[in-house]
Amino acid sequence: MALKNEYLSNLLETVKKRNAAEPEFIQAVTEVLESLEPVVEKRPDLVEAGVFERLVEPERQLMFRVPWVDDQGKVQVNRGFRVQFSSAIGPYKGGIRLHPSVYLGIIKFLGFEQVLKNSLTTLPMGGGKGGSDFDPKGKSDGEIMRFCQSFMTELYRHIGADTDVPAGDIGTGAREVGYMYGQYKRLANEFTGILTGKGLTYGGSLVRTEATGYGLCYFTDVMLKANGKSFEGQTVVVSGSGNVSIYAVEKAVEMGAKVVAMSDSNGYIHDPNGIDLACVKQLKEVERRRIKDYVDTHPGATYKEGSTGIWTIPCDIALPCATQNEIDKASAEILVKNGCYCVSEGANMPSTPEAIEVYLANGVLYGPAKAANAGGVATSGLEMSQNSARLSWTFEEVDQKLKNIMHNIFKNCDETAKAYGMEGNYMAGANIAGFLKVAEAMKAQGCV
Numbered sequence: 001m002a003l004k005n006e007y008l009s010n011l012l013e014t015v016k017k018r019n020a021a022e023p024e025f026i027q028a029v030t031e032v033l034e035s036l037e038p039v040v041e042k043r044p045d046l047v048e049a050g051v052f053e054r055l056v057e058p059e060r061q062l063m064f065r066v067p068w069v070d071d072q073g074k075v076q077v078n079r080g081f082r083v084q085f086s087s088a089i090g091p092y093k094g095g096i097r098l099h100p101s102v103y104l105g106i107i108k109f110l111g112f113e114q115v116l117k118n119s120l121t122t123l124p125m126g127g128g129k130g131g132s133d134f135d136p137k138g139k140s141d142g143e144i145m146r147f148c149q150s151f152m153t154e155l156y157r158h159i160g161a162d163t164d165v166p167a168g169d170i171g172t173g174a175r176e177v178g179y180m181y182g183q184y185k186r187l188a189n190e191f192t193g194i195l196t197g198k199g200l201t202y203g204g205s206l207v208r209t210e211a212t213g214y215g216l217c218y219f220t221d222v223m224l225k226a227n228g229k230s231f232e233g234q235t236v237v238v239s240g241s242g243n244v245s246i247y248a249v250e251k252a253v254e255m256g257a258k259v260v261a262m263s264d265s266n267g268y269i270h271d272p273n274g275i276d277l278a279c280v281k282q283l284k285e286v287e288r289r290r291i292k293d294y295v296d297t298h299p300g301a302t303y304k305e306g307s308t309g310i311w312t313i314p315c316d317i318a319l320p321c322a323t324q325n326e327i328d329k330a331s332a333e334i335l336v337k338n339g340c341y342c343v344s345e346g347a348n349m350p351s352t353p354e355a356i357e358v359y360l361a362n363g364v365l366y367g368p369a370k371a372a373n374a375g376g377v378a379t380s381g382l383e384m385s386q387n388s389a390r391l392s393w394t395f396e397e398v399d400q401k402l403k404n405i406m407h408n409i410f411k412n413c414d415e416t417a418k419a420y421g422m423e424g425n426y427m428a429g430a431n432i433a434g435f436l437k438v439a440e441a442m443k444a445q446g447c448v
């Protein structure tokens with residue numbers, strides 16, 4: 001879809017020129033600017049205030065060397081990043097990704113998405129993201145710890161409970177957050193909530209582990225119900241087998257669905273009897289093994305190499321929870337052909353723009369990432385509140401707050417889409433609603 005508005009079209013050209021080597025960032029910005037066309041027409045004051053130009057340029061981008069020593073005593077050097085994208089509505093907030101594919105463009109796209117996502121949660125959090133091209137796969141605990149300590153040795157001077165609060169993302173789970181927190185504490189000599197996703201013994205919040213996956217299902221459930229459907233009795237495919245996927249499967253099953261497939265970056269398993277989640281948890285959370293090992297103990301299941309083949313498995317509902325651009329046009333067409341009527345995104349930007357066009361053209365209920373997966377960061381916001389108050393809420397309290405937040409996000413996306421004449425287009429609703437709060441704050445704070 002080409003931009004019709006000349007002002008936005010020129011802005012997008014500038015973004016493309018300035019960030020020519022960052023296709024993922026350009027992709028994320030293009031989608032948002034396309035959604036904002038009707039806003040530009042209604043809100044000349046925001047154009048006047050230069051909000052759109054400022055929105056697409058990070059406030060600060062940090063890149064740094066991360067040296068560490070491997071188990072053979074050899075010095076290794078990775079590259080670290082933290083993009084502090086927007087502090088318009090609160091301290092920078094967003095996860096840290098450890099994956100060999102990480103470069104500045106990935107961190108910028110994630111930081112940009114995070115700005116609007118955090119706004120949708122209604123909590124006071126700006127947007128940021130960080131990471132490194134370090135590959136945790138196959139590394140010993142000692143190597144992981146030395147890397148995390150080195151990463152934090154530079155990062156610690158740029159973050160703070162009221163400045164920037166990182167968290168987990170791909171490759172960064174409880175273990176990594178623990179090592180990073182320990183190093184921060186040692187360097188700064190203070191015990192403050194500078195990371196979320198912490199362990200429960202040192203300031204973490206109940207439900208944060210489950211939050212993104214559970215939140216995805218809370219959002220999807222209310223979207224389905226608003227359209228006369230539900231998870232009950234439906235066949236579901238969930239990609240990935242990490243933090244988001246595991247707890248999405250858990251909640252979808254609790255809501256009456258049958259989840260028949262999961263994957264990792266090597267391939268996917270299909271278990272027509274329904275995935276045995278206890279086995280996946282043991283393989284992935286405890287033993288850190290590959291998903292293919294599932295079939296050793298489940299003779300009714302099959303394993304195939306290549307992760308995108310998972311979208312050829314017939315399902316009613318697809319929950320992509322692995323990584324960006326994991327559903328392309330061809331996969332989207334196969335999903336639709338096989339009767340899939342709902343795609344709701346646990347991962348960040350898992351659908352290519354062409355895949356999204358296929359969903360919208362075929363009336364697929366589409367839950368866009370920045371709304372559907374906002375439960376993780378929302379619960380991080382709740383962890384920050386508990387840390388500030390030096391309190392710990394019960395599982396039920398946090399879970400109820402998470403549910404309310406996800407229901408409100410859906411309502412906001414739905415009502416905003418209607419107000420702008422795009423009923424049922426929750427992507428446009430999410431982009432516009434997320435933007436408006438940030439834009440009002442930017443305008444009120446002047447040219448900064």
Ligand SMILES: NC(=O)C1=CN([C@@H]2O[C@H](COP(=O)(O)OP(=O)(O)OC[C@H]3O[C@@H](n4cnc5c(N)ncnc54)[C@H](O)[C@@H]3O)[C@@H](O)[C@H]2O)C=CC1
Nearest residue numbers: 169170171212240241242243244264265307322347348376
């Ligand atoms: N952890 C969180 O709270 C949140 C995570 N997300 C997003 O959810 C997605 C997954 O993150 P996590 O579960 O936290 O990470 P994780 O590191 O726990 O799990 C990632 C999973 O994706 C799989 N994977 C990676 N590349 C793949 C590929 N090309 N094809 C198939 N599988 C692949 C990995 O094998 C692993 O199972 C990411 O897009 C992340 O940005 C979004 C919101 C919050």
Ligand SMILES: O=C(O)CCC(=O)C(=O)O
Nearest residue numbers: 094095167169376377380
């Ligand atoms: O909990 C957080 O701060 C970040 C979660 C995250 O990285 C995301 O929403 O993509």
